[in-house]
Amino acid sequence: MINRLTFDLKATSGDARAGIIHTDHGDIETPIFMPVGTAGTVKAVHQSELRKDIGAQIILGNTYHLYLRPGCDLLRQAGGLHQFNGWDRPLLTDSGGFQVFSLAENRKIKEEGCTFRSHIDGSKHLFTPENVMEIQRIIGADIIMAFDECAPGDSDHRYAKRSMELTHRWLDRCIKRFGETEPLYGHHQALFPIVQGCQYEDLRKISAEYIASKDPEGCAIGGLAVGEPTDVMYRMIEVVNSILPKDRPRYLMGVGTPQNILEAIERGVDMFDCVMPTRNGRNGLLFTAEGTINIKNKKWESCFEPINPMSAAEADRVYTLAYLHHLIRAEEILGLQICSIHNLRFYLWLVGEARRHILAGDFPAWKNGMIQKLGRRL
Amino acid sequence: MINRLTFDLKATSGDARAGIIHTDHGDIETPIFMPVGTAGTVKAVHQSELRKDIGAQIILGNTYHLYLRPGCDLLRQAGGLHQFNGWDRPLLTDSGGFQVFSLAENRKIKEEGCTFRSHIDGSKHLFTPENVMEIQRIIGADIIMAFDECAPGDSDHRYAKRSMELTHRWLDRCIKRFGETEPLYGHHQALFPIVQGCQYEDLRKISAEYIASKDPEGCAIGGLAVGEPTDVMYRMIEVVNSILPKDRPRYLMGVGTPQNILEAIERGVDMFDCVMPTRNGRNGLLFTAEGTINIKNKKWESCFEPINPMSAAEADRVYTLAYLHHLIRAEEILGLQICSIHNLRFYLWLVGEARRHILAGDFPAWKNGMIQKLGRRL
Numbered sequence: 001m002i003n004r005l006t007f008d009l010k011a012t013s014g015d016a017r018a019g020i021i022h023t024d025h026g027d028i029e030t031p032i033f034m035p036v037g038t039a040g041t042v043k044a045v046h047q048s049e050l051r052k053d054i055g056a057q058i059i060l061g062n063t064y065h066l067y068l069r070p071g072c073d074l075l076r077q078a079g080g081l082h083q084f085n086g087w088d089r090p091l092l093t094d095s096g097g098f099q100v101f102s103l104a105e106n107r108k109i110k111e112e113g114c115t116f117r118s119h120i121d122g123s124k125h126l127f128t129p130e131n132v133m134e135i136q137r138i139i140g141a142d143i144i145m146a147f148d149e150c151a152p153g154d155s156d157h158r159y160a161k162r163s164m165e166l167t168h169r170w171l172d173r174c175i176k177r178f179g180e181t182e183p184l185y186g187h188h189q190a191l192f193p194i195v196q197g198c199q200y201e202d203l204r205k206i207s208a209e210y211i212a213s214k215d216p217e218g219c220a221i222g223g224l225a226v227g228e229p230t231d232v233m234y235r236m237i238e239v240v241n242s243i244l245p246k247d248r249p250r251y252l253m254g255v256g257t258p259q260n261i262l263e264a265i266e267r268g269v270d271m272f273d274c275v276m277p278t279r280n281g282r283n284g285l286l287f288t289a290e291g292t293i294n295i296k297n298k299k300w301e302s303c304f305e306p307i308n309p310m311s312a313a314e315a316d317r318v319y320t321l322a323y324l325h326h327l328i329r330a331e332e333i334l335g336l337q338i339c340s341i342h343n344l345r346f347y348l349w350l351v352g353e354a355r356r357h358i359l360a361g362d363f364p365a366w367k368n369g370m371i372q373k374l375g376r377r378l
Numbered sequence: 379m380i381n382r383l384t385f386d387l388k389a390t391s392g393d394a395r396a397g398i399i400h401t402d403h404g405d406i407e408t409p410i411f412m413p414v415g416t417a418g419t420v421k422a423v424h425q426s427e428l429r430k431d432i433g434a435q436i437i438l439g440n441t442y443h444l445y446l447r448p449g450c451d452l453l454r455q456a457g458g459l460h461q462f463n464g465w466d467r468p469l470l471t472d473s474g475g476f477q478v479f480s481l482a483e484n485r486k487i488k489e490e491g492c493t494f495r496s497h498i499d500g501s502k503h504l505f506t507p508e509n510v511m512e513i514q515r516i517i518g519a520d521i522i523m524a525f526d527e528c529a530p531g532d533s534d535h536r537y538a539k540r541s542m543e544l545t546h547r548w549l550d551r552c553i554k555r556f557g558e559t560e561p562l563y564g565h566h567q568a569l570f571p572i573v574q575g576c577q578y579e580d581l582r583k584i585s586a587e588y589i590a591s592k593d594p595e596g597c598a599i600g601g602l603a604v605g606e607p608t609d610v611m612y613r614m615i616e617v618v619n620s621i622l623p624k625d626r627p628r629y630l631m632g633v634g635t636p637q638n639i640l641e642a643i644e645r646g647v648d649m650f651d652c653v654m655p656t657r658n659g660r661n662g663l664l665f666t667a668e669g670t671i672n673i674k675n676k677k678w679e680s681c682f683e684p685i686n687p688m689s690a691a692e693a694d695r696v697y698t699l700a701y702l703h704h705l706i707r708a709e710e711i712l713g714l715q716i717c718s719i720h721n722l723r724f725y726l727w728l729v730g731e732a733r734r735h736i737l738a739g740d741f742p743a744w745k746n747g748m749i750q751k752l753g754r755r756l
Contacts, residue, residue: 040704044711048692070679070704077680078700086696301448302455314426318464322456326418326448333422336711 005190013363024187053313064099080140153226208243277343291376383568391741402565431691442477458518507551531604568595655721669754
């Protein structure tokens with residue numbers, strides 16, 4: 001068991017970084033995209049496909065969902081989420097904060113924590129910094145997140161500041177309880193605090209400094225891509241990353257489009273997650289290196305070319321765009337499976353290429369060329 | 379290209395038969411179960427999983443569904459269904475008769491054929507023996523079916539007789555048009571006529587004799603498992619199989635439970651299809667060699683054993699019953715995928731074991747032991 005999650009910075013190209021995160025479940029080459037496995041499954045994708053076809057190195061679980069179902073008793077009995085779902089590479093869990101604010105009903109924020117009602121059965125629950133640490137010990141992810149308030153994107157400065165200060169007090173309580181508890185399954189867990197502060201530069205600075213002062217194993221940036229203009233998001237990333245320690249991985253939570261990811265990599269972010277490739281994929285939107293495809297469009301009906309003949313994913317090579325068009329139009333489950341695999345493989349390919357170009361020293365030129373293409377609608 | 383589909387009868391055990399069907403897309407070892415790929419996809423299952431995990435040797439497509447969507451123009455452009463969906467082993471299509479009678483609206487049966495409205499968009503269509511041959515030429519399956527009326531299971535003798543006679547007249551028209559047309563894609567297609575006659579022994583006898591007189595490449599038995607008692611179904615199979623040629627494969631359409639399949643194998647049937655393993659699978663019902671499992675039941679919640687550690691399907695070996703319980707309860711797509719793979723693999727395992735025991739000469743004893751177990755609820 002490692003004592004501490006470590007990060008080897010291998011190369012930089014401007015502010016863009018290529019590194020390796022070492023965990024007890026293996027290494028993660030950064031920059032990396034982490035497929036979201038909300039309820040212990042990346043929707044419509046087999047674990048073997050995540051490994052062999054998509055090349056996922058780490059996936060996410062959502063504390064909020066896993067706490068509600070299957071629940072802590074069962075996850076403890078199973079020996080943690082790795083054992084429960086058969087994923088043997090690194091796992092990360094969020095803290096449930098974001099879901100409580102976006103999914104749960106009747107939520108009430110107090111100093112102690114947050115009460116809410118389950119979106120599944122209406123049952124009443126309380127998340128506190130302390131019990132969220134305990135829940136994440138039980139889930140057993142390699143990287144776990146501090147409990148935070150994710151304030152609305154349009155919060156005024158006064159609310160944003162109070163919310164950030166609450167998040168900081170909650171962080172101290174997370175760190176305390178984290179220190180008082182041990183991992184349950186024989187592998188190390190790293191706690192990442194989360195920078196908040198909405199779209200206010202002064203707050204982002206204060207929050208980044210507060211987080212950096214805690215000597216964290218890695219740092220997360222939360223509360224972005226919640227409706228603000230992308231240039232504001234990019235500016236906030238710049239402000240925060242100028243302060244966060246350079247020798248720790250940086251995780252931009254819940255972001256985003258392929259373009260967002262390249263812009264954030266250029267600004268020094270190492271880790272990403274987003275439901276976009278799977279959720280939009282289930283609606284028939286394909287991300288490709290040449291732009292996006294709405295596979296429902298008539299123009300793909302008779303395109304008998306493989307989805308991507310060069311892809312590492314078998315589904316991309318063996319199925320045609322015409323067949324996928326048919327499957328999605330006919331609302332066939334296999335269509336959801338293929339779109340999910342395709343998009344996740346594309347995201348993993350994209351961050352892999354970004355890494356390759358950072359190591360080669362030509363990231364900015366490559367990135368500028370890609371950005372031109374990624375926004376096109378094919 | 380073969381001139382004629384051939385059937386090598388390798389062994390018998392009582393009336394049970396083990397054989398090999400030779401087609402231009404490869405051999406099929408019988409008795410065989412054929413997964414149903416209604417709209418050109420076996421729901422929730424990748425083609426590679428059908429090959430590697432499930433061991434499918436032949437799959438079905440439904441003429442009714444494929445005719446409506448993606449439609450004949452597109453299938454023709456694609457080069458047939460094999461090219462369209464990437465399945466390179468044998469394919470069988472039904473004639474659309476059953477679906478017209480079970481799914482379509484406003485159907486009207488006339489001597490000419492059957493008019494109906496699409497269940498998708500209400501558009502009006504006509505199926506005739508002639509155009510159903512042409513449609514199946516375009517789809518391009520290795521085995522195609524004659525257009526028949528599948529009379530309701532509770533039809534009186536008078537209706538059943540008239541319906542059977544219509545089916546026979548339609549068969550003659552099918553054979554004529556089939557003979558006037560050529561395969562479109564360079565591989566042989568075999569036309570199987572269908573024995574009808576509801577639950578009337580005299581009609582089944584007449585129908586089987588009529589079909590046998592046509593020197594068909596294979597014979598199908600339709601209109602069973604439509605509500606009649608199973609012993610009536612088994613009796614009808616006996617009557618029909620005592621007449622059908624011994625050197626041609628026999629296909630019992632749309633049947634059934636694992637027990638039905640073993641009973642029918644014992645009575646000389648070689649080929650089966652049914653939506654049960656996939657449809658019931660999507661509802662959380664698992665078929666196993668020890669009986670059926672309703673995976674939603676609380677008793678499986680904390681059963682951390684693999685679904686089937688001895689299975690040829692990776693999904694059976696890597697996922698636990700507890701995880702599958704969670705996925706189905708949480709209505710996750712991966713749950714549908716796993717249940718579908720599991721049940722199809724079980725069906726293929728079952729017919730493979732039946733074949734092994736026919737070849738070994740101990741089929742009846744094995745079958746009687748299995749029947750005891752298959753009906754249990756675990």
